[in-house]
Amino acid sequence: MQLTMYALTVPAFTRGFTALNGLLDKAEAFAADRGTSLAELFDARLAPDMLPLSGQIQRASDTAKNAIGRLTSLEAPRLPDDEQDFAALHERIARTVAFIETVKPDDLDGSETRDVTLSFPNLKVTFNGADYLLQFVLPNFYFHVTTAYDILRHKGVPIGKADFIGRLG
Structure with a gap:
């Protein structure tokens, strides 16, 4: 398999969400x-200043769908953070x-060079698509999936490591 922006996003996100569903x-x-x-599980958190389980899943969702939206011409769905149960x-x-x-793979063709600008309260950062994916999106996505775990x-x-990694092969 050629390492493409598609290969680094869609299968990784799908696998992560399959794991999250299994964990739930x-x-x-x-x-x-x-x-x-x-x-109690829905609202559980590791530390008082961290998001609860529900927030971790919401952020994993936001990270994945918004990355696709920023890297393609597709509009990411807006999902309010109003989940109240499993x-x-x-x-x-x-x-x-x-x-x-x-x-589709074609949707992400050339996205490695697309400029992506993120604005935070005290910081504005512009990445090329590849750096955005590798330095921000994937670490952020896996942070939230791991924290939910x-x-x-x-x-x-x-649950154990196999529940996080999923089926191999």
């Missing part, structure tokens, strides 16, 4: 088996993946 499934089964409140988190993942699956693991959900 295991968390729901854990809560049912233990009599734990799903709300079913809504699964739905957000499904909507994000549905958008990502509309992307870590929150659930910390709360006792029986």
